[in-house]
Amino acid sequence: MSYLYRFGQFTLDLKRRSLTYNDSLVPLTPKAFDILVFLVQNPNRIVTKEELLKAVWADTFVEEGNLTQNISMLRKALAGKSEDNGFIVTIARKGYQFAADVDLTEGLGIVKQGGAQIPTSYISTTGMAVEAEAESHRHTPVIPGAPGVEAPVSKRESRRRRVAILSAVAVILVAAGYVLWRRFHSAGSPGSQRIMLAVLPFQNLTGDPNLEYLSDGLTEELIAQLGRMQPEQLGVIARTSVMGYRRSDKRLDQIGHELSVQYVLESSVRRGADRLRITVQLVQVKDQSHLWAESYDYAPGDVLGLENNVGAAVAREIERRLIPQQQAHPIRLHPVNSAAFDAYLEGRYFFARSSGKDDLDRATSYYERAIKLDSIYAPAWVGLSQTLERQADKGFVPNEDGYQRARKAVEKALELDPNLAEAHSQMGWIKLIHDWDWAGADTSFQRALALAPGNSTIVSYASSMSETLGRLDKALELDHQAVELDPLNALSQGTMAQHYYYVGRLEESAESLKKTLELNPDLPHAHQLLGLVYLMAGRPQEALSEIERESEAGWRLQGLALVYHAMGRRNEAEAALAQYITKYQNAAAYEIAEVYAYIGKTDQAFEWLDRAYAQRDGGLSSVKVDPLLRNLHDDPRYSALLEKMRLPL
Numbered sequence: 001m002s003y004l005y006r007f008g009q010f011t012l013d014l015k016r017r018s019l020t021y022n023d024s025l026v027p028l029t030p031k032a033f034d035i036l037v038f039l040v041q042n043p044n045r046i047v048t049k050e051e052l053l054k055a056v057w058a059d060t061f062v063e064e065g066n067l068t069q070n071i072s073m074l075r076k077a078l079a080g081k082s083e084d085n086g087f088i089v090t091i092a093r094k095g096y097q098f099a100a101d102v103d104l105t106e107g108l109g110i111v112k113q114g115g116a117q118i119p120t121s122y123i124s125t126t127g128m129a130v131e132a133e134a135e136s137h138r139h140t141p142v143i144p145g146a147p148g149v150e151a152p153v154s155k156r157e158s159r160r161r162r163v164a165i166l167s168a169v170a171v172i173l174v175a176a177g178y179v180l181w182r183r184f185h186s187a188g189s190p191g192s193q194r195i196m197l198a199v200l201p202f203q204n205l206t207g208d209p210n211l212e213y214l215s216d217g218l219t220e221e222l223i224a225q226l227g228r229m230q231p232e233q234l235g236v237i238a239r240t241s242v243m244g245y246r247r248s249d250k251r252l253d254q255i256g257h258e259l260s261v262q263y264v265l266e267s268s269v270r271r272g273a274d275r276l277r278i279t280v281q282l283v284q285v286k287d288q289s290h291l292w293a294e295s296y297d298y299a300p301g302d303v304l305g306l307e308n309n310v311g312a313a314v315a316r317e318i319e320r321r322l323i324p325q326q327q328a329h330p331i332r333l334h335p336v337n338s339a340a341f342d343a344y345l346e347g348r349y350f351f352a353r354s355s356g357k358d359d360l361d362r363a364t365s366y367y368e369r370a371i372k373l374d375s376i377y378a379p380a381w382v383g384l385s386q387t388l389e390r391q392a393d394k395g396f397v398p399n400e401d402g403y404q405r406a407r408k409a410v411e412k413a414l415e416l417d418p419n420l421a422e423a424h425s426q427m428g429w430i431k432l433i434h435d436w437d438w439a440g441a442d443t444s445f446q447r448a449l450a451l452a453p454g455n456s457t458i459v460s461y462a463s464s465m466s467e468t469l470g471r472l473d474k475a476l477e478l479d480h481q482a483v484e485l486d487p488l489n490a491l492s493q494g495t496m497a498q499h500y501y502y503v504g505r506l507e508e509s510a511e512s513l514k515k516t517l518e519l520n521p522d523l524p525h526a527h528q529l530l531g532l533v534y535l536m537a538g539r540p541q542e543a544l545s546e547i548e549r550e551s552e553a554g555w556r557l558q559g560l561a562l563v564y565h566a567m568g569r570r571n572e573a574e575a576a577l578a579q580y581i582t583k584y585q586n587a588a589a590y591e592i593a594e595v596y597a598y599i600g601k602t603d604q605a606f607e608w609l610d611r612a613y614a615q616r617d618g619g620l621s622s623v624k625v626d627p628l629l630r631n632l633h634d635d636p637r638y639s640a641l642l643e644k645m646r647l648p649l
Helices: 030-040 049-057 064-081 163-187 209-226 239-245 252-259 303-322 338-353 357-373 378-393 399-416 421-435 438-451 456-468 472-485 490-503 506-519 526-536 540-548 553-566 570-584 589-598 602-614 618-622 627-632 636-644
Strands: 002-007 010-013 018-021 046-048 088-091 095-098 103-107 111-113 116-118 122-124 195-199 203-205 234-236 263-271 276-284 289-298
Touching: 002 030, 010 030, 030 049, 030 064, 030 095, 046 049, 049 064, 049 095, 064 088, 064 289, 088 252, 195 239, 195 252, 209 239, 209 338, 234 472, 239 252, 252 263, 338 357, 338 378, 357 378, 378 399, 378 421, 399 421, 421 438, 421 456, 421 618, 438 456, 456 472, 456 490, 456 618, 472 490, 490 506, 490 526, 506 526, 526 540, 526 553, 540 553, 553 570, 553 589, 570 589, 589 602, 589 618, 589 627, 602 618, 602 627, 602 636, 627 636
Parallel strands: 195 234, 195 263, 203 263
Antiparallel strands: 002 010, 002 103, 010 018, 046 095, 088 095, 103 122, 111 116, 263 276, 276 289
């Protein structure tokens, strides 16, 4: 008697170590068979790569590529016999799921092999938890998670930081990304649809949670490098959208659908007995096939050797596998002090998190440490500038002092590397937000776009610049690029919605705002802006409903003042405006002017616009395109304000 696993038209016999389809034998290698056994004994749950490696290869330290290669062979074997090729589903960054119902039966079965038939009968025991027979073939693995088998307890790994690996890992990933781009660049034609790629969050498998900043930093670094490539050939999804999958259990095909990508790049670092292993994998989403996977072992201290040898090897292998008609052209990257790069990644981690003053202070400290260790590392100067600018914007440091230091830091970055796109973008942002140097800001953003047209943050900044100059068609064009590069970023969707609102395309604005709120139901200003869209469309009751749902008190009060006026509820409108002025006059002079302009009190509107000018209110960057100010356009004071701000009429 033997127990048989059945799924679809397939039967898996552990005793005979055979897989049959409609009683015909399906050939499998021994390791592929062992993997399939593990999967069918654990159906419809996520099976991690670590589980499979331990179950099939026991204590042997093998390359992860062996696993992916065998999974690929299994998929082909199953798909070759059945129209359903979705039995084995990739779960991004975690492992696999056997997405089929498995029945457990007992009997001898009928197997056609070499023209002979072995008769059997089946007694269904579907749903019973029956342990595999003890007399099964000696090569059949004892599977953790199978009925009656207790999973082994893993040994606790030692934890210590390997600073020397940091720049080396970046070299490998950038090399892989570079050659991937070359493959797509050479393969595409000018009129072809561009390839979209998602760099999934770098997986930290070292067992050290203190290295999470490294995972995030390396992911950002690779995205930034690839974002500098030609956008008509390769689009790289931005950090905001991919970081949401850091601990996700979503299937790879679902992620591909949500991000609209054809390929993903997965990478990880794990620790062996006396070495570290870097694994890089390129996966095609449509069939979840691994186009390329490779692992590299090295001694942590051999950074220069790694840069010269392993980085070049990665480039060579990708080109050999994906572009056989071309010769490899290994890239040469300027080496970076490893400790400085470590501090730089720590700074980026806390800046990206930046939940408050403490995070920004820590980011500043790490960037300054990176600069002390490697004073010619330009990205660290850009990071310091961004942090100082944000501290000034939030009032954590004196405004003028913070912006002056931020400007000096980014000037140093440009001095060190005149072709660093992020430095030009940061300089443009300072000129836009603080200096009101519109021409200078526009020049900086255009230079940044030319250097890194695939960087979604730079694209969004350039959109804001176009809005300020009144070029809304260009702003919307850039918005669409930013959303394509960062599809799960609620801010990018919201910005596009606002620009649709500015040009009067209210239905499209409403649709974009609904998508924005799907991505982040609590995003400040989103419900209020949707209320303004309904208000301009002549739907005040719907406008009121949305504004009442606004989570941020200031935006809610301003919206109520506007919609109550439109509904003829003047007392409530005046009360809401009075409360708004009392609470927010020092921070929202521009928004107060908007209310007065909309309700037709022109003199008060200009008084508050003058106050906004004196306070350097950021809202004034929208003064040329804001629909709430249309009542002011024919007044000479409006033209005078634009001239004073040095904005083109």
